[in-house]
Amino acid sequence: MQPPELNAGETPAGRQKATTGNAEIGFARGKKGDALVVAVRCQGAGTVKVAVRPVHVSFPLECRADKVSTVYNQFAVTGVNRDGTVSVEAPPAVRWSLTVGRGAPAEKEAPTG
Numbered sequence: 001m002q003p004p005e006l007n008a009g010e011t012p013a014g015r016q017k018a019t020t021g022n023a024e025i026g027f028a029r030g031k032k033g034d035a036l037v038v039a040v041r042c043q044g045a046g047t048v049k050v051a052v053r054p055v056h057v058s059f060p061l062e063c064r065a066d067k068v069s070t071v072y073n074q075f076a077v078t079g080v081n082r083d084g085t086v087s088v089e090a091p092p093a094v095r096w097s098l099t100v101g102r103g104a105p106a107e108k109e110a111p112t113g
Contacts, residue, residue: 003097004039004070010103014086018097022089029083030102036080037101041070044094051087055079063094076105 001018013036014027030036036055042048042063051058052075061071090096 001041001043001068001095001097003099004041004072006037006039006099006101007103010037010101012099013102014098014100016088016096016098018095019088020090020092020095022087025086025088025098025100027084027086027100030081032081033105034081034102035074035076035105037072037074037099037103038086039070039072039099039101040088040096041068041098042090042094042096043068044091046091046094048094048096049089050098051089053084053087054082055084061096063090063096065093074103074106 045065048061
């Protein structure tokens with residue numbers, strides 16, 4: 001299971017090849033104004049819990065035994081330009097891989113009203 005690919009224009013900041021169990025992946029400091037991208041891929045029955053520090057963002061990924069699941073999250077919050085870690089908690093039956101990247105924040109939708 002290869003780590004997820006980033007979108008065009010995004011640069012890698014950290015990567016974890018196929019892994020089982022828990023792990024912590026460090027990522028390098030980015031440019032001010034860049035967003036942080038965390039893409040996770042998994043297969044196996046269970047839930048993977050992902051936490052990003054120092055920005056205090058976390059999300060779960062529901063994994064299935066019969067299908068590879070991938071989630072791609074972009075964070076444009078204060079502090080994402082600092083270096084940090086992505087912590088992954090995963091049951092032993094789940095294989096997962098991860099890519100951390102940096103890139104321009106996605107376009108924000110204009111407020112309506």
